[in-house]
Amino acid sequence: MKSDEIKKILELETLESEGGFFRETFRSQIEIDPKIIRTEYDGKRSLFTVIYYLLTDGASSTPHKLKSDEIWFFHKGDSIKIDLIYPDGKNEKVILGDNIENGEKLQSIIPAGTIQSAKIIDGEHKFALVSTVVIPGFDYKDFEILD
Numbered sequence: 438m439k440s441d442e443i444k445k446i447l448e449l450e451t452l453e454s455e456g457g458f459f460r461e462t463f464r465s466q467i468e469i470d471p472k473i474i475r476t477e478y479d480g481k482r483s484l485f486t487v488i489y490y491l492l493t494d495g496a497s498s499t500p501h502k503l504k505s506d507e508i509w510f511f512h513k514g515d516s517i518k519i520d521l522i523y524p525d526g527k528n529e530k531v532i533l534g535d536n537i538e539n540g541e542k543l544q545s546i547i548p549a550g551t552i553q554s555a556k557i558i559d560g561e562h563k564f565a566l567v568s569t570v571v572i573p574g575f576d577y578k579d580f581e582i583l584d
Contacts, residue, residue, distance in 0.1 A: 440564035483574030494563035504579035515560030
C-alpha cells in the first residue's frame with residue numbers, strides 16, 4: 438500500500454502547522470474544567486482526542502510542544518524517530534516501529550511540555566502511519582511551534 442492510498446482511504450488532510458497528514462477520528466464529548474487539573478488551560482477541554490497521523494518520505498513533524506500529554510501508537514510503514522527534550526532538559530530519542538526485537542517501540546508517551554519532533558527512518562514503504570491520543574484533548578491554544 439502506498440501513502441496516497443492511505444490518505445484517500447482514511448480521508449487525511451494536510452497538517453499545515455506541523456507537517457504530514459492527519460484526521461481527527463474522535464473528540465470526547467466529556468469536558469473537563471482546567472481548575473481540576475491545571476490552571477494554565479484557557480477554558481474547558483475535551484477529556485481526550487484521537488487522530489491518525491501520516492508522515493511521508495522527506496516530511497517531518499516540526500519541533501513543537503503541547504500543554505497536554507500525548508501518546509503515539511505505531512500502525513504501519515517505516516519506523517519513526519521521535520526526538521524529545523523533556524521540561525527538565527533531558528534529551529531522548531525514541532524509535533517507533535514494529536521491529537520490537539531490536540528495541541523499537543509500538544507506543545511512546547510524551548509528557549506535557551516536552552519538545553518533540555519526528556521523522557521517518559528511510560525504509561521500503563516511504564511512509565509511517567500512527568495514531569496519537571492527546572489527554573486532555575487537543576486544542577490549538579495549547580500547541581506551540583518552536584524554531
